[in-house]
Amino acid sequence: MAGWAPPRLEDFILTDKLGSGTYATVYKAYRKRNTREVVAIKCVSKKSLNKASVENLLTEIEILKTVHHPHILELKDFQWDRDYIFLITEYCAGGDLSHFIRSRRILPEKIVQIFLQQIDFGFAQHMVSQDESQSLRGSPLYMAPEMICSRHYDARVDLWSVGVILYEALFGRAPFASRSFSELEEKIRSARSIELPSRPRVSPECRDLLQRLLERDPDCRISFPDFFNHPFVDLEHMPCAESLQKATSLVAEAVEKDGARDYSAALSLYCRALEYFVPSLHYETDIRRKEAIRSKVRQYISRAEELKVLVSSSNKSLLLEGTSLRELLKEMSQDKPRLFAALDVASAAVAKDEEGMAADALDLYQQSLGELILMLSAEPVGRRRELLHAEIQTLMKRAEFLKEQMKTTDWKNDSLGNEMLSESVRGSCSLQ
Template identity: 70%
Template structure:
């Protein structure tokens, strides 16, 4: 269907503005003529554009969408056909799709990008016929995995590459292979040059790791579905759900008990963990009154966590001074082990940055680099005084790293809560299984 043509006519509906179009289909906003004047989206698929493989895929799409009832997938209400077109009558989503949402905002905060990532549903690609008789590629080229562009056999792992491209686009406002022509795009996708993040961008360590593991050209080396779903950035345990508030409440009850008993360090940790569920609970809750009540609690617990942070830091100072003396002794005892000395030095740099107020991802990375080496050293260290001091130093660095990690998570929670206040778009963007 040419873009300039008038919308097709259906007896029960009035088709109005065009919402989008692809290789096989054009989608219109429509109103039901009688009774409720229900608003729907109608996908019109031209029969002339369909070959054997695309007919199979369309039938598969109809079959799957008829049975799927999911808050993040567009509902198929009905389908009709005439001599020219097949019509899929679908739920209308006023917020638009994810690509529209990205275009209107250009880039998304990492926390918002994570929420969208948690809402993806997989498993549709495995039902699709991968090739038609003319070996014509289907879908948007920007999101095609290299094995598709190179016309190799492919499987559901192409979805993982596509997710990587989507995540990249949400964070940086453009796909990793922005190109002026399909030829240029194809050359970039076929290239062996490693994917790089835009210079000067700041994303968390977990986010960077997931992006670079999704955007691996060789599907055999690409992250697996199992690894994706258990990845710390995807963090499905903290996705908004009916259980989020229950989990948050259980943790905060324990936090209050620890707080009242004087165990401030444990209370702080529990408050931080509860807040990681309270924010998803805010995302999930649709009732304004209950949402306001949860928001009030979040503000209250954040305030108490900040107070505890100061108190715990004050009580830790004496312990940190003792640990510094032990660390100096350990360095003197380790002059014959340059690798151990280097690991201790990295730990010292992390501590110095931490005590100067540099509570950043970079400082946490230094702690983890140091601990990775020191744990190996500890495993091979024979019994004796040096091993005892080394064991205490590892415990000290672990404690500091864990404390810093909690502060980073709390800061992210505060930022995400603030983003929810500022951004009127708080509902899910739905996805649909579509023939592009």
């Protein structure tokens, strides 16, 4: 829009410009009859609209009028005059997700997970049908290869866009950052697999989701059901009314096991309870109740830390006792190079574990277990199978313990702070 002055709207005072795009500019505004009510107004210039963009705008209005969801901007009203169409929505003080990422450059994995849980794909069903013409819509940086290549596309392009946003949030840049559209197009059209940076470190679950979202072939890309069921998205633990009830039930079991000196089971139950307690903090709005929950969470984290020491000592003793058996198993596996290599990885995991490098050890444990479990299924009955089964059980116990150890460390260091940080941005994120 030309000039610095915002358009005039009878019932509102338009002030700061929040952002602008090809078709519209968004302003912060106050309702004249109630200056305490703050809204955002999207001003769409009629001159910039062609037939397709008019249809898009009408669809946006139709959808927003019918959708009422805590993670989607509420459309309060829409008006128009000779020059503009005005969409009046709720105001989000934290800005949009793109601004949030840019202002912090890199986001913690836990915060990214919360945003993934809040993305709503309800608009996907409103895409044009297969027999209608399709045009490029949205920012090229987030466009799926099938859009760039002018092939038929469907709602799965949004999954690619989520992958780009996830990559950008974790690593501080888009996977195909380019100086020009032609350079971007060349990178997206390329058949080369997308390599994920080694730093900052991301969990195996997060890495798996990223790789499956950023599949160039939409038929190989993760499906919507698999996305929603993916362990990194983890919708089971997103904040909801039932979070506190589930947490309380699990912690009651943990206290019972703790009293019976079954420390390993108690630690596991405390960790599972904390996976619901932290979301319940995010969901709770009453300040006093929130502080009471926060106090309990600190108490349970403290007890989990104490149990960690007890269980760690027991688990490490088990690993050291199993060293000679592992070496015997390696001697018995000279004729099976793949099994021998997997046992070598297990030995490397134990070495990292002894050095206190929990994250590296966990990665190696998971690599070795993936191979060893496959080897076990093909191993005939006999002494080697017995040893292999015992080795897998030992490694699994240690891997599970390290997962819980890393979770409690995360909770202790930053989860309560992240819970507050994640409240600073709320609203819909336009994927394209």
